[in-house]
Amino acid sequence: MSQSKNTNRRFVLANRPTGKPDADTFRLEESDIPEIKDGQMLLRSTYLSLDPYMRGRMNDSKSYAKPVEIGAVMTGQVVAEVVESQCDGFAQGDHVLAFSGWQDYAVSDGKNVINLGKDPKHPSWSLGILGMPGYTAYAGLTQIGAPKAGETVVVAAASGPVGATVGQIAKILGCRVVGVAGGAEKCAHVKDTLGFDACIDHKSKSFEDDLAAACPDGIDVYFENVGGRVLYGVLPLLNPFARVPVCGLVGWTNLDGLPEGPDHGPAIMATLVKMKVKMEGFIIYDSFPLSLYDTFSKEMGKWLEEGKVHYKEHIVDGLENTPDAFNDMLDGRNFGKTVVKF
Amino acid sequence: MSQSKNTNRRFVLANRPTGKPDADTFRLEESDIPEIKDGQMLLRSTYLSLDPYMRGRMNDSKSYAKPVEIGAVMTGQVVAEVVESQCDGFAQGDHVLAFSGWQDYAVSDGKNVINLGKDPKHPSWSLGILGMPGYTAYAGLTQIGAPKAGETVVVAAASGPVGATVGQIAKILGCRVVGVAGGAEKCAHVKDTLGFDACIDHKSKSFEDDLAAACPDGIDVYFENVGGRVLYGVLPLLNPFARVPVCGLVGWTNLDGLPEGPDHGPAIMATLVKMKVKMEGFIIYDSFPLSLYDTFSKEMGKWLEEGKVHYKEHIVDGLENTPDAFNDMLDGRNFGKTVVKF
Numbered sequence: 001m002s003q004s005k006n007t008n009r010r011f012v013l014a015n016r017p018t019g020k021p022d023a024d025t026f027r028l029e030e031s032d033i034p035e036i037k038d039g040q041m042l043l044r045s046t047y048l049s050l051d052p053y054m055r056g057r058m059n060d061s062k063s064y065a066k067p068v069e070i071g072a073v074m075t076g077q078v079v080a081e082v083v084e085s086q087c088d089g090f091a092q093g094d095h096v097l098a099f100s101g102w103q104d105y106a107v108s109d110g111k112n113v114i115n116l117g118k119d120p121k122h123p124s125w126s127l128g129i130l131g132m133p134g135y136t137a138y139a140g141l142t143q144i145g146a147p148k149a150g151e152t153v154v155v156a157a158a159s160g161p162v163g164a165t166v167g168q169i170a171k172i173l174g175c176r177v178v179g180v181a182g183g184a185e186k187c188a189h190v191k192d193t194l195g196f197d198a199c200i201d202h203k204s205k206s207f208e209d210d211l212a213a214a215c216p217d218g219i220d221v222y223f224e225n226v227g228g229r230v231l232y233g234v235l236p237l238l239n240p241f242a243r244v245p246v247c248g249l250v251g252w253t254n255l256d257g258l259p260e261g262p263d264h265g266p267a268i269m270a271t272l273v274k275m276k277v278k279m280e281g282f283i284i285y286d287s288f289p290l291s292l293y294d295t296f297s298k299e300m301g302k303w304l305e306e307g308k309v310h311y312k313e314h315i316v317d318g319l320e321n322t323p324d325a326f327n328d329m330l331d332g333r334n335f336g337k338t339v340v341k342f
Numbered sequence: 343m344s345q346s347k348n349t350n351r352r353f354v355l356a357n358r359p360t361g362k363p364d365a366d367t368f369r370l371e372e373s374d375i376p377e378i379k380d381g382q383m384l385l386r387s388t389y390l391s392l393d394p395y396m397r398g399r400m401n402d403s404k405s406y407a408k409p410v411e412i413g414a415v416m417t418g419q420v421v422a423e424v425v426e427s428q429c430d431g432f433a434q435g436d437h438v439l440a441f442s443g444w445q446d447y448a449v450s451d452g453k454n455v456i457n458l459g460k461d462p463k464h465p466s467w468s469l470g471i472l473g474m475p476g477y478t479a480y481a482g483l484t485q486i487g488a489p490k491a492g493e494t495v496v497v498a499a500a501s502g503p504v505g506a507t508v509g510q511i512a513k514i515l516g517c518r519v520v521g522v523a524g525g526a527e528k529c530a531h532v533k534d535t536l537g538f539d540a541c542i543d544h545k546s547k548s549f550e551d552d553l554a555a556a557c558p559d560g561i562d563v564y565f566e567n568v569g570g571r572v573l574y575g576v577l578p579l580l581n582p583f584a585r586v587p588v589c590g591l592v593g594w595t596n597l598d599g600l601p602e603g604p605d606h607g608p609a610i611m612a613t614l615v616k617m618k619v620k621m622e623g624f625i626i627y628d629s630f631p632l633s634l635y636d637t638f639s640k641e642m643g644k645w646l647e648e649g650k651v652h653y654k655e656h657i658v659d660g661l662e663n664t665p666d667a668f669n670d671m672l673d674g675r676n677f678g679k680t681v682v683k684f
Contacts, residue, residue, distance in 0.1 A: 056616075246611060252608045252611070258603070258609060259608060261600070261602045261603010263606055264605050272623030278620065278622040279614055281611075281614030
């Protein structure tokens with residue numbers, strides 16, 4: 001069943017998953033389309049962004065954001081069209097950026113909603129290169145990684161929306177950029193289309209050696225968003241005073257407790273001391289001053305216009321396919337920024 | 343046999359240890375006292391500093407400093423008396439700070455030697471509170487930890503020369519300071535004599551719970567110099583935007599390869615992201631501008647004069663006892679800054 005004018009479909013969190021979300025994790029519910037009151041508007045989603053952070057919201061643990069309640073609609077940012085409005089600043093037909101979650105329709109009072117206008121050129125880009133993932137890449141790389149021209153920058157998940165952007169910005173800044181991605185097709189895209197200097201396949205048996213060969217001068221900045229084998233392969237290559245912005249750990253997303261050893265804790269910590277390395281985690285909307293977002297918007301807009309930055313989306317058709325698309329993304333079976341089209 | 347006027351005793355590195363240094367690691371050699379040439383001076387050591395970094399120099403691995411060669415004198419900083427001088431700026435009877443290593447006598451050309459004058463008040467303090475360990479504490483805490491008044495600072499190895507200083511400075515800066523040390527005697531010293539707000543025994547079965555109870559508002563700065571159980575107990579208590587200066591890992595010093603699991607790598611990295619934590623390793627003479635040393639010297643000198651900082655030495659008699667004293671220090675059987683007196 002696809003989006004209709006009479007029914008609201010929504011995915012609610014039915015059970016907290018241990019490990020990977022499965023058939024018991026979400027429940028598809030149907031209801032009438034809600035009515036609006038004065039000061040409200042009705043939004044019909046056109047694109048839903050799927051992002052690794054959502055896995056964390058399914059856990060009931062101390063984290064940077066509140067978990068999704070059992071029975072509540074799964075959280076998520078969407079591009080939506082205003083169906084009906086009694087809300088100042090928003091008119092029927094406007095496209096907006098809102099946190100409606102995994103559902104067709106939502107009522108909003110306009111708070112935290114950004115108006116994209118009647119006819120945005122690439123509405124879904126506001127969920128990616130011009131939105132949260134693009135800003136994450138820009139802020140983490142420039143503010144924590146602080147790469148200098150000539151330095152070597154290694155980017156994990158290089159074909160993903162954040163990694164692809166990090167690497168392209170680092171190229172613009174004059175760095176040697178080495179991506180890490182899963183499989184030959186993604187690596188070819190990263191090298192040939194995105195213009196990285198090299199891209200190493202983390203599924204290869206010789207990953208560690210291949211990475212070392214691609215970084216003859218060591219690694220000055222490692223943009224971390226996967227963890228696991230990639231991180232452990234990077235550690236011995238870090239140069240003195242290297243910087244490691246820690247954006248996410250998608251490779252460890254489904255971990256439930258500590259995995260089997262050996263214990264890499266001592267190797268991580270010893271690298272920090274011996275090489276005088278800085279590792280810093282960040283959450284995009286907490287860690288940086290608001291003024292940085294404007295700088296990002298201007299710079300990225302200019303780069304896109306000049307054709308200096310390439311952007312790839314992985315578009316999935318239909319809300320009903322969201323749970324599968326979410327697991328595909330966690331497992332790296334997407335190719336580009338995952339967006340569900342309604 | 344003690345120091346003599348005719349013979350130079352010296353410990354050379356006989357074999358690279360795996361794990362803890364043992365009877366095969368060092369060899370005590372005797373030779374004639376070297377003669378000096380024009381531009382040189384003869385130094386007789388009076389105090390030798392023993393420090394955890396020396397264990398790293400025994401390994402033949404990529405590190406921040408060259409390893410000690412097999413057959414070469416073990417490296418180390420000493421306070422020495424000038425026996426005879428043909429070196430500008432140094433006269434017989436002067437006390438100096440030099441890198442003579444684990445031996446009675448050394449010839450020096452004055453390079454990297456600091457003259458402490460004829461009659462320094464506390465010559466051995468230049469190896470501790472007023473020297474490398476004191477400066478390490480000051481720089482790591484103020485430059486990376488950057489604690490604000492009212493924040494909670496946790497200090498590992500709190501009765502050691504670095505930890506004791508870190509905690510006392512943090513108290514002067516208005517923080518709640520919780521030490522971690524091994525055993526009731528050390529903990530009592532840290533609390534009663536050094537003035538920390540609390541000190542937790544890491545040998546206790548309830549260490550993790552005790553630490554949590556002593557940090558009701560979480561941890562804003564963790565000064566890391568041990569690793570292991572202390573680090574893993576600290577991780578879940580770190581507050582958003584916590585800072586972790588990583589100074590050393592004495593608890594892991596004798597590790598040979600990765601220890602058995604579970605793997606704490608994911609827990610370390612996930613804490614960095616979720617809590618937006620910064621971890622930064624440093625090497626005291628590489629990581630900070632030279633001008634900081636002058637600031638430290640002035641501030642620490644003033645604090646000592648005012649009685650605001652207390653300093654404890656663990657003095658071992660005789661060069662012949664150096665190898666045992668070194669292992670005692672790695673295992674935490676020292677109490678205060680370890681110095682060998684000749």
